[in-house]
Amino acid sequence: MKIELSAIFRKAQGTGASRRLRKSGRVPGIVYGGVEPTLIDLDHNNLYHSLRKEAFHASILTLDLDGKKEQVLLRDFQMHPFRQQVQHIDFQRVEANKKIHMKVPLHFINADIAPGVKLSGGIISHVMNDLNIACLAADLPEFIEVDLSTLALNHSIHVSDLNLPKGVEAAGIHIGDAVVATVQVPRGAIEAEALAAAEAAAAPTGDAKAAAKPAAKSK
Known part of the structure; x- marks a missing residue:
């Protein structure tokens, strides 16, 4: 543009x-x-x-x-x-012949078909919304796409997984290991599941119920 x-x-x-x-x-x-x-x-x-x-x-x-x-x-x-x-x-x-350092936005695509979302009910968490890059002025992208189509539950996409345009490199120390996005089960769902499990564990079993009944009086 x-x-x-x-x-x-x-x-x-x-x-x-x-x-x-x-x-x-x-x-x-x-x-x-x-x-x-x-x-x-x-x-x-x-x-x-x-x-x-x-x-x-x-x-x-x-x-x-x-x-x-x-x-x-x-x-x-x-x-x-x-x-x-x-x-x-x-x-x-x-300057056309000198690399520039810029922060460009990340555009996330295919979140709706990510296995962690579609099959496991997880939600995508955007850890990063932009990325520091270095490139020549002619190679500067307006944004960088992040494809989430293969992201499984409890997995993450790192900077090293991104498909950067030709001539563009991520800038920063250890930037390749930085997490860009992850998919996890919603916290509320985890808490509800834990509560249900706790209630199930606390409920008396059939044997316990029988043992709790008072013995019949003899005549």
Whole structure:
């Protein structure tokens, strides 16, 4: 998905200047990497709605800065503590020949046909919802699919089990052993089963009932 946004150079700096920008419906920001950092500002409404799209957070973005376009990544943004207002945003320039490190979302598929769900009544637990990866900008995926179709009860899918796109590798120490998703019996069902077993064990047997009856009186 190609995503483009427009910005203009920002000359004024400081807290007061940023406050005035926000009151006028603009958002102060910065673009760094490769050359000197560039101060920018963007339209708040367009930016706010873009931030609500998943792809905006894990895609190469085209930034149109006063008519000059360059490739950037979203690196950080700050929101107002209680208003729906973007306070500041950071972008990083993309260099085609250098690997980038990004966090991309995981999309889980085929949960309904997983043996642990369909045959055993388990539920899927998503231990991870996104994954840190390293790749060249041209290989950056918008998301990574996690196929749950073979997941059995009390089993897990690890990062090493994922089918990563060409040129993409998981980033982080021991990331291959990290659990992505698991399927287990719902806790409530386990507790109900344990309670039923305890009640069955506590119930008197036929012999115990007979022994508990009072002996017949002799005439």
